[in-house]
Amino acid sequence: MNNHWMRRQRGLGYVFIGPSMIGVLLFFLIPAAYSLGLVFTDYKFMNPKVGFVGLDNITRMLHDKLFYLSLKNTVLFLVAVPLSIALGFVVAVILNQRIYLKKLLRALYFMPYITSGVAVAFVWMLLFQPKQGPINGFLRGIGIEHPPGWLSTTASSMFAIDIIWIWFLMGYNMIIYLAALQEVSPELLEAAKIDGARAGQLLRKIIWPLVSPTTFLLLVTGMIMTIKTFGIIQATTQGGPGNSTTILSLYVYQNAFRYYDMGYAATISWALFIIILIITVIQWIGQKRWVHY
Amino acid sequence: MELQKRLLAGTPGRLMVTLIMLALAIVMVMPFLWMISTSLKTPTEVFKYPIEWIPAHPTWEHHLKVWTGPKSFGTYYLNSLKIALIGMAGATFLSAFAAYGFARIEFKGRNALFMLYLSMMMIPPQVLFVPKFIMFEWAGIYNTHLALILPGLFTIFGVFMLRQFFLSIPHEISESAFIDGAGHFRIFFRLILPLAKPALATLAIIDFSWQWNDYENALVFLIDERLYTIPLGLQNFILENTVDYNGMMAAASAGIIPMIVVFAIGQRYIIQGLTNSAVKG
DSSP: OHHHHHHHHHHHHHHHHHHHHHHHIIIIIHHHHHHHHHTTBOOOTTOOOOOBOTTHHHHHHHTOHHHHHHHHHHHHHHTHHHHHHHHHHHHHHHHTSSOSSHHHHHHHHHHHHHHOSHHHHHHHHHHTOTTTOHHHHHHHHTTOSSOOOGGGSTTTHHHHHHHHHHHHHHHHHHHHHHHHHHTSOHHHHHHHHHTTOOHHHIIIIIIHHHTHHHHHHHHHHHHHHHHHOOHHHHHHTTTOSTTTTOOHHHHHHHHHHTSOOHHHHHHHHHHHHHHHHHHHHHHHHHHHHTOOO | OHHHHHHHHHHHHHHHHHHHHHHHHHHHHHHHHHHHHHHTSOGGGTTOSSOOSSOSSOOOHHHHHHHSSTTOHHHHHHHHHHHHHHHHHHHHHHHHHHHHHHHHOOOTTHHHHHHHHHHGGGSOHHHHHHHHHHHHHHHTOTTSTHHHHHHHTOOHHHHHHHHHHHHTSOHHHHHHHHHTTOOHHHIIIIIIHHHTHHHHHHHHHHHHHHHHHOOHHHHHHOOOGGGOOHHHHHHHHHHHOTTOHHHHHHHHHHHHHHHHHHHHHHHHHHHHHHHHHHHOO
8 A cells, every 4th residue: 555655656746747737838849849840931921822932041140240240249248258258257255254234245246137128238239328428427427528429329339338248247246155164164264374475376376266166157057147148138229339239149039029020039049049059058068168167 | 462463453354355346336226326316316417427426416306207197107017916916926836836746646658848947948939939929919918918828927947946845844744644545635635835935035026026027029020009018118208208218217117116125025025036056957
Protein backbone atom coordinates (compact mmCIF):
# COMPACT_ATOMS: atom_id res chain seq x y z
CA MET A 1 0.00 0.00 0.00
CA ASN A 2 2.77 2.34 0.96
CA ASN A 3 4.46 1.76 -2.37
CA HIS A 4 1.32 2.52 -4.25
CA TRP A 5 0.80 5.71 -2.28
CA MET A 6 4.32 6.84 -2.95
CA ARG A 7 3.95 6.20 -6.66
CA ARG A 8 0.73 8.14 -6.82
CA GLN A 9 2.35 10.97 -4.95
CA ARG A 10 5.17 11.03 -7.48
CA GLY A 11 2.70 11.32 -10.29
CA LEU A 12 1.54 14.55 -8.66
CA GLY A 13 4.73 16.11 -10.01
CA TYR A 14 2.96 16.55 -13.33
CA VAL A 15 0.00 18.15 -11.61
CA PHE A 16 2.27 20.67 -9.92
CA ILE A 17 4.15 21.68 -13.03
CA GLY A 18 1.11 21.24 -15.29
CA PRO A 19 -0.43 24.73 -15.19
CA SER A 20 2.96 26.30 -15.71
CA MET A 21 3.73 23.95 -18.57
CA ILE A 22 0.51 24.92 -20.30
CA GLY A 23 1.66 28.53 -20.07
CA VAL A 24 5.05 27.67 -21.52
CA LEU A 25 3.36 25.77 -24.31
CA LEU A 26 0.88 28.54 -25.15
CA PHE A 27 3.07 31.58 -24.75
CA PHE A 28 6.55 30.27 -25.57
CA LEU A 29 6.73 26.98 -27.44
CA ILE A 30 3.81 27.29 -29.86
CA PRO A 31 4.54 30.94 -30.73
CA ALA A 32 8.22 30.08 -31.19
CA ALA A 33 7.37 27.26 -33.59
CA TYR A 34 4.90 29.53 -35.37
CA SER A 35 7.54 32.22 -35.67
CA LEU A 36 10.00 29.76 -37.15
CA GLY A 37 7.39 28.89 -39.75
CA LEU A 38 6.84 32.55 -40.60
CA VAL A 39 10.49 32.86 -41.60
CA PHE A 40 9.64 30.98 -44.80
CA THR A 41 6.56 33.04 -45.70
CA ASP A 42 5.84 36.54 -46.95
CA TYR A 43 3.12 37.02 -44.33
CA LYS A 44 1.96 40.61 -44.06
CA PHE A 45 -0.65 41.77 -41.62
CA MET A 46 -4.10 42.33 -43.22
CA ASN A 47 -2.94 40.65 -46.39
CA PRO A 48 -4.92 37.44 -46.82
CA LYS A 49 -2.52 35.97 -49.37
CA VAL A 50 0.31 34.19 -47.67
CA GLY A 51 2.92 32.56 -49.83
CA PHE A 52 5.76 30.21 -49.15
CA VAL A 53 8.95 32.00 -50.11
CA GLY A 54 11.62 29.53 -49.09
CA LEU A 55 14.79 31.21 -48.01
CA ASP A 56 13.95 34.60 -49.54
CA ASN A 57 13.66 36.34 -46.18
CA ILE A 58 17.04 35.08 -45.12
CA THR A 59 18.68 36.17 -48.37
CA ARG A 60 16.98 39.53 -48.03
CA MET A 61 18.27 39.91 -44.50
CA LEU A 62 21.81 39.07 -45.51
CA HIS A 63 21.67 41.83 -48.14
CA ASP A 64 19.89 44.34 -45.94
CA LYS A 65 22.14 47.30 -45.11
CA LEU A 66 19.86 48.31 -42.27
CA PHE A 67 20.22 44.85 -40.78
CA TYR A 68 23.98 45.26 -40.61
CA LEU A 69 23.66 48.77 -39.28
CA SER A 70 21.36 47.57 -36.52
CA LEU A 71 23.77 44.74 -35.79
CA LYS A 72 26.54 47.29 -35.41
CA ASN A 73 24.32 49.47 -33.20
CA THR A 74 23.53 46.43 -31.07
CA VAL A 75 27.25 45.92 -30.52
CA LEU A 76 27.60 49.59 -29.61
CA PHE A 77 24.72 49.15 -27.18
CA LEU A 78 26.40 46.10 -25.64
CA VAL A 79 29.47 48.19 -24.80
CA ALA A 80 27.44 49.53 -21.89
CA VAL A 81 27.45 46.11 -20.22
CA PRO A 82 31.17 45.71 -19.36
CA LEU A 83 31.37 49.40 -18.46
CA SER A 84 28.47 49.09 -16.04
CA ILE A 85 30.07 45.96 -14.60
CA ALA A 86 33.38 47.72 -14.02
CA LEU A 87 31.63 50.63 -12.30
CA GLY A 88 29.48 48.28 -10.27
CA PHE A 89 32.57 46.43 -9.10
CA VAL A 90 34.36 49.59 -8.02
CA VAL A 91 31.33 50.88 -6.12
CA ALA A 92 30.77 47.50 -4.47
CA VAL A 93 34.38 47.27 -3.31
CA ILE A 94 34.18 50.74 -1.79
CA LEU A 95 30.81 50.12 -0.16
CA ASN A 96 32.23 46.91 1.26
CA GLN A 97 34.76 48.92 3.28
CA ARG A 98 33.97 50.31 6.67
CA ILE A 99 32.15 53.48 5.71
CA TYR A 100 29.07 55.24 7.02
CA LEU A 101 25.54 55.17 5.60
CA LYS A 102 26.17 51.90 3.80
CA LYS A 103 22.53 50.90 3.48
CA LEU A 104 21.40 54.30 2.28
CA LEU A 105 24.19 54.44 -0.30
CA ARG A 106 23.42 50.96 -1.53
CA ALA A 107 19.76 51.88 -1.96
CA LEU A 108 20.54 55.10 -3.83
CA TYR A 109 22.90 53.39 -6.29
CA PHE A 110 20.40 50.62 -6.85
CA MET A 111 17.36 52.84 -7.32
CA PRO A 112 17.64 53.38 -11.10
CA TYR A 113 17.48 49.64 -11.72
CA ILE A 114 14.22 49.05 -9.93
CA THR A 115 12.34 52.25 -10.72
CA SER A 116 13.38 52.51 -14.29
CA GLY A 117 11.10 52.06 -17.20
CA VAL A 118 10.10 54.28 -20.04
CA ALA A 119 9.21 56.99 -17.57
CA VAL A 120 12.82 57.56 -16.77
CA ALA A 121 13.77 57.48 -20.45
CA PHE A 122 11.61 60.55 -20.93
CA VAL A 123 13.41 62.28 -18.09
CA TRP A 124 16.74 61.56 -19.77
CA MET A 125 15.39 62.90 -23.04
CA LEU A 126 15.00 66.30 -21.43
CA LEU A 127 18.24 66.08 -19.49
CA PHE A 128 20.05 65.47 -22.78
CA GLN A 129 18.25 68.29 -24.59
CA PRO A 130 21.15 69.76 -26.61
CA LYS A 131 20.33 73.47 -26.58
CA GLN A 132 18.90 74.12 -23.15
CA GLY A 133 19.10 70.83 -21.26
CA PRO A 134 20.75 70.77 -17.84
CA ILE A 135 23.56 68.43 -18.89
CA ASN A 136 24.77 70.70 -21.64
CA GLY A 137 24.07 73.67 -19.41
CA PHE A 138 26.51 72.19 -16.94
CA LEU A 139 29.07 71.39 -19.64
CA ARG A 140 28.93 74.95 -20.96
CA GLY A 141 29.19 76.15 -17.38
CA ILE A 142 32.53 74.41 -16.97
CA GLY A 143 33.81 75.87 -20.20
CA ILE A 144 32.97 73.32 -22.89
CA GLU A 145 31.70 75.53 -25.68
CA HIS A 146 30.41 72.84 -28.02
CA PRO A 147 28.95 70.05 -25.93
CA PRO A 148 27.68 66.98 -27.81
CA GLY A 149 24.20 66.83 -29.27
CA TRP A 150 23.53 63.59 -27.34
CA LEU A 151 20.36 61.92 -28.60
CA SER A 152 19.95 64.39 -31.45
CA THR A 153 22.97 63.65 -33.64
CA THR A 154 23.89 60.42 -35.41
CA ALA A 155 27.43 60.52 -34.05
CA SER A 156 26.50 60.73 -30.38
CA SER A 157 23.06 59.13 -30.09
CA MET A 158 24.18 55.56 -29.35
CA PHE A 159 26.68 56.94 -26.89
CA ALA A 160 23.90 58.78 -25.06
CA ILE A 161 21.78 55.62 -24.98
CA ASP A 162 24.77 53.79 -23.49
CA ILE A 163 24.99 56.36 -20.71
CA ILE A 164 21.34 55.78 -19.80
CA TRP A 165 21.88 52.04 -19.92
CA ILE A 166 25.02 52.13 -17.77
CA TRP A 167 23.16 54.29 -15.27
CA PHE A 168 20.37 51.73 -15.24
CA LEU A 169 22.47 48.53 -14.98
CA MET A 170 25.20 49.70 -12.66
CA GLY A 171 23.25 49.31 -9.43
CA TYR A 172 22.27 45.75 -10.23
CA ASN A 173 25.88 44.77 -10.87
CA MET A 174 26.89 46.45 -7.63
CA ILE A 175 24.30 44.51 -5.62
CA ILE A 176 25.43 41.20 -7.05
CA TYR A 177 29.10 42.04 -6.44
CA LEU A 178 28.33 43.06 -2.87
CA ALA A 179 26.84 39.62 -2.28
CA ALA A 180 29.83 37.94 -3.93
CA LEU A 181 32.27 39.96 -1.82
CA GLN A 182 30.64 38.60 1.32
CA GLU A 183 31.89 35.17 0.27
CA VAL A 184 35.51 36.33 0.06
CA SER A 185 36.91 35.08 3.33
CA PRO A 186 38.26 37.76 5.64
CA GLU A 187 41.07 35.41 6.77
CA LEU A 188 42.42 35.33 3.25
CA LEU A 189 42.48 39.10 3.10
CA GLU A 190 44.16 39.31 6.52
CA ALA A 191 46.79 36.83 5.43
CA ALA A 192 47.48 38.83 2.31
CA LYS A 193 47.81 42.00 4.35
CA ILE A 194 50.35 40.37 6.64
CA ASP A 195 52.27 39.31 3.55
CA GLY A 196 52.46 43.01 2.78
CA ALA A 197 50.21 43.09 -0.25
CA ARG A 198 49.15 46.63 -1.04
CA ALA A 199 45.52 47.54 -1.58
CA GLY A 200 45.93 47.60 -5.36
CA GLN A 201 47.56 44.18 -5.43
CA LEU A 202 44.95 42.79 -3.09
CA LEU A 203 42.25 43.96 -5.42
CA ARG A 204 43.89 42.80 -8.62
CA LYS A 205 45.44 39.54 -7.53
CA ILE A 206 43.00 38.26 -4.93
CA ILE A 207 39.58 39.89 -4.98
CA TRP A 208 39.15 40.24 -8.76
CA PRO A 209 39.99 36.56 -9.51
CA LEU A 210 37.79 35.42 -6.63
CA VAL A 211 34.75 37.22 -7.97
CA SER A 212 35.41 36.16 -11.55
CA PRO A 213 32.44 33.73 -11.62
CA THR A 214 30.22 36.68 -10.73
CA THR A 215 31.81 38.89 -13.36
CA PHE A 216 31.24 36.24 -15.95
CA LEU A 217 27.64 35.70 -14.93
CA LEU A 218 26.94 39.43 -14.99
CA LEU A 219 28.53 39.77 -18.39
CA VAL A 220 26.43 37.00 -19.90
CA THR A 221 23.10 37.85 -18.27
CA GLY A 222 23.69 41.57 -18.86
CA MET A 223 24.37 41.02 -22.55
CA ILE A 224 21.34 38.81 -23.02
CA MET A 225 19.12 41.29 -21.25
CA THR A 226 20.52 44.16 -23.30
CA ILE A 227 19.98 42.33 -26.57
CA LYS A 228 16.34 41.68 -25.69
CA THR A 229 15.44 45.25 -24.83
CA PHE A 230 14.32 48.14 -27.00
CA GLY A 231 11.94 50.11 -24.77
CA ILE A 232 14.28 52.94 -23.84
CA ILE A 233 15.26 53.45 -27.47
CA GLN A 234 11.71 53.35 -28.78
CA ALA A 235 10.74 55.84 -26.09
CA THR A 236 13.58 58.29 -26.67
CA THR A 237 14.66 58.22 -30.32
CA GLN A 238 12.49 55.60 -32.08
CA GLY A 239 15.73 54.41 -33.61
CA GLY A 240 16.76 57.79 -34.99
CA PRO A 241 18.23 60.13 -35.89
CA GLY A 242 18.80 58.48 -39.25
CA ASN A 243 18.62 54.92 -37.86
CA SER A 244 21.65 55.63 -35.71
CA THR A 245 20.03 53.99 -32.69
CA THR A 246 18.13 51.24 -34.49
CA ILE A 247 19.27 48.10 -32.72
CA LEU A 248 18.24 44.62 -33.83
CA SER A 249 15.41 44.15 -31.35
CA LEU A 250 13.94 47.50 -32.37
CA TYR A 251 14.38 46.66 -36.04
CA VAL A 252 12.25 43.56 -35.49
CA TYR A 253 9.57 45.66 -33.83
CA GLN A 254 9.63 48.24 -36.64
CA ASN A 255 9.33 45.64 -39.36
CA ALA A 256 6.51 43.87 -37.60
CA PHE A 257 4.41 46.72 -36.33
CA ARG A 258 5.36 49.73 -38.40
CA TYR A 259 5.63 48.08 -41.82
CA TYR A 260 3.56 44.98 -40.92
CA ASP A 261 6.19 42.94 -42.74
CA MET A 262 5.83 40.07 -40.32
CA GLY A 263 7.58 37.28 -42.15
CA TYR A 264 10.67 39.40 -42.44
CA ALA A 265 10.38 40.55 -38.82
CA ALA A 266 10.26 36.91 -37.71
CA THR A 267 13.42 36.23 -39.73
CA ILE A 268 15.37 39.00 -38.01
CA SER A 269 14.06 37.90 -34.63
CA TRP A 270 15.70 34.52 -35.19
CA ALA A 271 19.00 36.23 -35.94
CA LEU A 272 18.56 37.75 -32.50
CA PHE A 273 17.99 34.30 -31.07
CA ILE A 274 21.17 33.00 -32.69
CA ILE A 275 23.20 35.75 -31.05
CA ILE A 276 21.74 34.83 -27.66
CA LEU A 277 22.44 31.17 -28.38
CA ILE A 278 26.09 31.96 -29.15
CA ILE A 279 26.45 33.91 -25.92
CA THR A 280 24.87 31.04 -23.98
CA VAL A 281 27.19 28.49 -25.54
CA ILE A 282 30.18 30.67 -24.73
CA GLN A 283 28.85 30.76 -21.18
CA TRP A 284 28.77 26.97 -20.97
CA ILE A 285 32.28 26.57 -22.29
CA GLY A 286 33.60 29.60 -20.50
CA GLN A 287 32.36 28.63 -17.09
CA LYS A 288 34.57 25.57 -17.23
CA ARG A 289 37.61 27.23 -18.74
CA TRP A 290 38.09 30.82 -17.81
CA VAL A 291 36.59 31.12 -14.40
CA HIS A 292 38.75 30.62 -11.36
CA TYR A 293 36.86 28.92 -8.60
CA MET B 1 44.26 51.77 23.65
CA GLU B 2 45.48 50.34 20.37
CA LEU B 3 41.94 49.85 19.15
CA GLN B 4 40.97 53.38 20.07
CA LYS B 5 43.89 54.78 18.14
CA ARG B 6 42.96 52.82 15.07
CA LEU B 7 39.35 53.88 15.23
CA LEU B 8 40.26 57.53 15.60
CA ALA B 9 42.75 57.34 12.79
CA GLY B 10 40.21 55.66 10.60
CA THR B 11 37.38 58.08 11.12
CA PRO B 12 38.44 61.00 8.89
CA GLY B 13 39.22 58.54 6.11
CA ARG B 14 35.88 56.79 6.51
CA LEU B 15 34.13 60.13 6.54
CA MET B 16 35.92 61.24 3.39
CA VAL B 17 35.07 58.08 1.49
CA THR B 18 31.48 58.27 2.72
CA LEU B 19 31.15 61.84 1.52
CA ILE B 20 32.60 61.07 -1.90
CA MET B 21 30.32 58.07 -2.32
CA LEU B 22 27.35 60.11 -1.15
CA ALA B 23 28.12 62.82 -3.71
CA LEU B 24 28.26 60.21 -6.47
CA ALA B 25 25.04 58.62 -5.23
CA ILE B 26 23.33 61.98 -5.46
CA VAL B 27 24.51 62.25 -9.06
CA MET B 28 22.92 58.83 -9.64
CA VAL B 29 19.52 59.90 -8.36
CA MET B 30 19.74 63.37 -9.91
CA PRO B 31 17.43 62.48 -12.81
CA PHE B 32 14.71 61.71 -10.25
CA LEU B 33 15.36 64.91 -8.33
CA TRP B 34 15.35 66.95 -11.53
CA MET B 35 12.11 65.33 -12.59
CA ILE B 36 10.33 66.19 -9.35
CA SER B 37 11.77 69.66 -9.23
CA THR B 38 10.80 70.39 -12.85
CA SER B 39 7.28 69.11 -12.35
CA LEU B 40 6.77 71.80 -9.72
CA LYS B 41 8.24 74.69 -11.71
CA THR B 42 6.76 77.25 -14.08
CA PRO B 43 7.58 76.82 -17.79
CA THR B 44 10.09 79.68 -17.86
CA GLU B 45 12.11 78.13 -15.04
CA VAL B 46 12.62 74.70 -16.61
CA PHE B 47 15.95 75.22 -18.30
CA LYS B 48 17.32 78.00 -16.13
CA TYR B 49 20.98 77.47 -15.45
CA PRO B 50 22.36 77.07 -12.80
CA ILE B 51 19.55 74.68 -11.92
CA GLU B 52 17.14 75.85 -9.25
CA TRP B 53 16.62 72.57 -7.43
CA ILE B 54 13.98 74.08 -5.20
CA PRO B 55 11.54 75.96 -7.42
CA ALA B 56 11.18 79.66 -6.61
CA HIS B 57 7.49 79.57 -7.49
CA PRO B 58 6.33 76.01 -6.82
CA THR B 59 3.08 75.08 -8.52
CA TRP B 60 0.88 72.00 -8.56
CA GLU B 61 -0.74 73.00 -11.81
CA HIS B 62 1.14 70.42 -13.94
CA HIS B 63 0.29 67.56 -11.64
CA LEU B 64 -3.33 68.68 -11.76
CA LYS B 65 -3.21 68.71 -15.53
CA VAL B 66 -1.92 65.13 -15.54
CA TRP B 67 -4.50 63.87 -13.09
CA THR B 68 -7.61 65.68 -14.27
CA GLY B 69 -9.13 66.43 -17.63
CA PRO B 70 -10.26 64.10 -20.38
CA LYS B 71 -7.05 62.07 -20.46
CA SER B 72 -6.50 61.69 -16.76
CA PHE B 73 -3.78 59.38 -15.56
CA GLY B 74 -6.39 57.92 -13.22
CA THR B 75 -7.52 55.52 -15.94
CA TYR B 76 -3.97 54.49 -16.81
CA TYR B 77 -3.27 53.97 -13.15
CA LEU B 78 -6.20 51.67 -12.63
CA ASN B 79 -5.28 49.73 -15.77
CA SER B 80 -1.65 49.35 -14.66
CA LEU B 81 -2.65 48.40 -11.15
CA LYS B 82 -5.13 45.82 -12.37
CA ILE B 83 -2.65 44.19 -14.74
CA ALA B 84 0.29 44.31 -12.34
CA LEU B 85 -1.67 43.03 -9.33
CA ILE B 86 -3.39 40.14 -11.09
CA GLY B 87 -0.17 39.26 -12.87
CA MET B 88 1.83 39.42 -9.67
CA ALA B 89 -0.57 37.26 -7.64
CA GLY B 90 -1.03 34.72 -10.40
CA ALA B 91 2.63 34.52 -11.36
CA THR B 92 3.74 34.14 -7.75
CA PHE B 93 1.30 31.34 -7.04
CA LEU B 94 1.83 29.47 -10.30
CA SER B 95 5.61 29.79 -9.96
CA ALA B 96 5.48 28.40 -6.44
CA PHE B 97 3.30 25.53 -7.61
CA ALA B 98 5.63 24.58 -10.45
CA ALA B 99 8.76 25.22 -8.40
CA TYR B 100 7.51 22.77 -5.78
CA GLY B 101 7.08 20.12 -8.45
CA PHE B 102 10.55 20.70 -9.81
CA ALA B 103 12.28 20.94 -6.45
CA ARG B 104 10.56 18.40 -4.24
CA ILE B 105 8.95 15.66 -6.27
CA GLU B 106 10.99 13.12 -8.17
CA PHE B 107 9.07 12.22 -11.27
CA LYS B 108 10.05 10.85 -14.62
CA GLY B 109 11.43 13.38 -17.07
CA ARG B 110 11.74 16.06 -14.43
CA ASN B 111 15.22 17.21 -15.34
CA ALA B 112 14.54 17.20 -19.06
CA LEU B 113 11.41 19.27 -18.53
CA PHE B 114 13.29 21.69 -16.33
CA MET B 115 15.98 22.13 -18.98
CA LEU B 116 13.29 22.78 -21.56
CA TYR B 117 11.86 25.30 -19.17
CA LEU B 118 15.13 27.13 -18.69
CA SER B 119 15.88 27.12 -22.39
CA MET B 120 12.81 29.30 -22.89
CA MET B 121 14.78 32.12 -21.30
CA MET B 122 16.94 32.19 -24.41
CA ILE B 123 14.03 33.05 -26.68
CA PRO B 124 13.94 36.81 -27.08
CA PRO B 125 10.48 38.38 -26.73
CA GLN B 126 10.87 39.69 -30.29
CA VAL B 127 10.60 36.14 -31.63
CA LEU B 128 7.25 35.79 -29.89
CA PHE B 129 5.70 39.18 -30.68
CA VAL B 130 4.44 38.41 -34.18
CA PRO B 131 2.97 34.94 -33.50
CA LYS B 132 1.45 36.13 -30.25
CA PHE B 133 -0.07 39.05 -32.09
CA ILE B 134 -1.59 36.69 -34.65
CA MET B 135 -2.75 34.19 -32.02
CA PHE B 136 -4.27 36.86 -29.78
CA GLU B 137 -6.03 38.42 -32.72
CA TRP B 138 -7.47 35.03 -33.58
CA ALA B 139 -8.49 34.32 -29.98
CA GLY B 140 -10.11 37.73 -29.66
CA ILE B 141 -7.91 38.95 -26.84
CA TYR B 142 -5.74 41.31 -28.89
CA ASN B 143 -6.27 44.86 -27.65
CA THR B 144 -7.67 43.68 -24.33
CA HIS B 145 -5.98 43.51 -20.94
CA LEU B 146 -6.03 39.74 -21.18
CA ALA B 147 -3.29 39.98 -23.81
CA LEU B 148 -1.00 41.25 -21.05
CA ILE B 149 -2.46 39.45 -18.06
CA LEU B 150 -2.48 35.88 -19.42
CA PRO B 151 1.19 35.70 -20.53
CA GLY B 152 2.07 37.66 -17.39
CA LEU B 153 0.92 34.73 -15.25
CA PHE B 154 3.94 32.72 -16.30
CA THR B 155 7.44 33.70 -15.34
CA ILE B 156 10.33 31.36 -15.92
CA PHE B 157 12.56 33.45 -13.70
CA GLY B 158 10.01 33.04 -10.90
CA VAL B 159 9.96 29.25 -11.15
CA PHE B 160 13.73 29.20 -11.25
CA MET B 161 14.10 31.47 -8.25
CA LEU B 162 11.56 29.65 -6.06
CA ARG B 163 12.95 26.28 -7.04
CA GLN B 164 16.32 27.39 -5.67
CA PHE B 165 14.62 28.36 -2.45
CA PHE B 166 12.58 25.16 -2.12
CA LEU B 167 15.71 23.07 -2.70
CA SER B 168 17.26 24.71 0.35
CA ILE B 169 14.45 23.57 2.67
CA PRO B 170 15.58 20.39 4.48
CA HIS B 171 13.98 17.21 3.17
CA GLU B 172 13.34 15.83 6.66
CA ILE B 173 10.51 18.32 7.04
CA SER B 174 8.42 16.81 4.29
CA GLU B 175 9.53 13.25 5.09
CA SER B 176 8.10 13.36 8.57
CA ALA B 177 4.88 14.81 7.19
CA PHE B 178 4.81 12.00 4.66
CA ILE B 179 5.02 9.43 7.42
CA ASP B 180 2.10 11.14 9.12
CA GLY B 181 0.14 10.49 5.96
CA ALA B 182 0.20 13.93 4.39
CA GLY B 183 0.31 14.19 0.62
CA HIS B 184 2.16 16.67 -1.54
CA PHE B 185 -0.76 19.08 -1.65
CA ARG B 186 -0.99 19.29 2.10
CA ILE B 187 2.78 19.60 2.44
CA PHE B 188 2.86 22.35 -0.16
CA PHE B 189 0.07 24.44 1.32
CA ARG B 190 0.65 23.79 5.04
CA LEU B 191 4.42 23.47 5.29
CA ILE B 192 6.31 24.80 2.34
CA LEU B 193 4.31 27.91 1.43
CA PRO B 194 4.41 29.33 4.98
CA LEU B 195 8.16 28.69 5.10
CA ALA B 196 8.63 30.39 1.76
CA LYS B 197 6.90 33.64 2.66
CA PRO B 198 10.05 35.79 2.31
CA ALA B 199 10.90 34.25 -1.05
CA LEU B 200 7.32 34.69 -2.24
CA ALA B 201 7.38 38.32 -1.16
CA THR B 202 10.60 38.82 -3.08
CA LEU B 203 9.20 37.37 -6.26
CA ALA B 204 5.94 39.27 -5.85
CA ILE B 205 7.72 42.62 -5.57
CA ILE B 206 10.11 41.98 -8.44
CA ASP B 207 7.31 40.73 -10.64
CA PHE B 208 5.15 43.72 -9.76
CA SER B 209 7.90 46.11 -10.77
CA TRP B 210 8.35 44.29 -14.09
CA GLN B 211 4.68 44.37 -14.89
CA TRP B 212 4.34 47.97 -13.81
CA ASN B 213 7.25 49.06 -15.99
CA ASP B 214 6.38 46.85 -18.93
CA TYR B 215 6.24 49.02 -22.00
CA GLU B 216 7.14 46.73 -24.87
CA ASN B 217 4.24 44.27 -24.52
CA ALA B 218 1.73 47.03 -23.95
CA LEU B 219 3.07 48.77 -27.05
CA VAL B 220 2.48 45.67 -29.15
CA PHE B 221 -0.81 44.42 -27.74
CA LEU B 222 -2.86 47.50 -26.81
CA ILE B 223 -4.28 50.13 -29.17
CA ASP B 224 -7.28 51.52 -27.35
CA GLU B 225 -6.42 54.59 -25.33
CA ARG B 226 -8.87 53.59 -22.62
CA LEU B 227 -6.86 50.42 -22.07
CA TYR B 228 -3.46 52.14 -21.85
CA THR B 229 -1.15 51.41 -18.96
CA ILE B 230 1.06 54.08 -17.40
CA PRO B 231 4.01 53.71 -19.80
CA LEU B 232 1.74 54.05 -22.83
CA GLY B 233 -0.24 56.87 -21.26
CA LEU B 234 3.02 58.61 -20.60
CA GLN B 235 4.15 58.20 -24.17
CA ASN B 236 0.83 59.51 -25.38
CA PHE B 237 1.02 62.50 -23.09
CA ILE B 238 4.48 63.33 -24.37
CA LEU B 239 3.47 63.04 -28.02
CA GLU B 240 0.54 65.35 -27.44
CA ASN B 241 2.35 67.89 -25.27
CA THR B 242 5.72 68.14 -26.97
CA VAL B 243 6.67 71.46 -25.44
CA ASP B 244 5.09 71.11 -22.02
CA TYR B 245 8.21 70.00 -20.19
CA ASN B 246 6.72 70.58 -16.74
CA GLY B 247 3.72 68.48 -17.64
CA MET B 248 5.96 65.74 -19.01
CA MET B 249 7.88 65.58 -15.76
CA ALA B 250 4.67 65.59 -13.73
CA ALA B 251 3.50 62.67 -15.87
CA ALA B 252 6.83 60.86 -15.47
CA SER B 253 6.56 61.37 -11.69
CA ALA B 254 3.19 59.66 -11.77
CA GLY B 255 4.87 56.60 -13.24
CA ILE B 256 8.04 56.60 -11.17
CA ILE B 257 7.04 57.70 -7.67
CA PRO B 258 4.94 54.57 -6.95
CA MET B 259 7.96 52.46 -7.85
CA ILE B 260 10.18 54.47 -5.54
CA VAL B 261 7.67 53.83 -2.74
CA VAL B 262 7.50 50.10 -3.51
CA PHE B 263 11.29 50.02 -3.59
CA ALA B 264 11.62 51.84 -0.29
CA ILE B 265 9.26 49.37 1.39
CA GLY B 266 10.46 46.18 -0.25
CA GLN B 267 14.15 46.97 -0.73
CA ARG B 268 15.37 44.17 1.50
CA TYR B 269 13.31 41.54 -0.31
CA ILE B 270 14.22 42.77 -3.76
CA ILE B 271 17.95 42.77 -3.08
CA GLN B 272 17.84 39.39 -1.39
CA GLY B 273 15.89 37.79 -4.18
CA LEU B 274 18.05 39.13 -6.96
CA THR B 275 21.30 38.17 -5.28
CA ASN B 276 20.11 34.70 -4.32
CA SER B 277 19.04 33.83 -7.82
CA ALA B 278 22.22 35.23 -9.34
CA VAL B 279 24.95 34.15 -6.95
CA LYS B 280 23.63 30.74 -6.05
CA GLY B 281 22.06 30.10 -9.44
